[in-house]
Amino acid sequence: xxxxxxxxxxxxxxxxxxxxxxxxxxxxxxxxxxxxxxxxxxxxxxxxxxxxxxxxxxxxxxxxxxxxxxxxxxxxxxxxxxxxxxxxxxxxx
Numbered sequence: 001x002x003x004x005x006x007x008x009x010x011x012x013x014x015x016x017x018x019x020x021x022x023x024x025x026x027x028x029x030x031x032x033x034x035x036x037x038x039x040x041x042x043x044x045x046x047x048x049x050x051x052x053x054x055x056x057x058x059x060x061x062x063x064x065x066x067x068x069x070x071x072x073x074x075x076x077x078x079x080x081x082x083x084x085x086x087x088x089x090x091x092x093x
Contacts, residue, residue: 016088017060021053023082027072042071 039049
């Protein structure tokens, strides 16, 4: 299993988008699937999934997050209950 990239005690200046990516990676690792498999399960193209993972992209829509959650058979509540979201800093500056 992959080490959690954002240990809750070490999180600093992590954006919401980065936290979303980390959470999906965590959930895929738990299930032993790759990002392209998540795309297939979610009914989206692999390019959509890989686009989400791209560090040059700074946002992701809630509709896309919901589709990926549906593919994993989890609720949005379960998705956002991951510890990576607990230490997010305010993004309004």
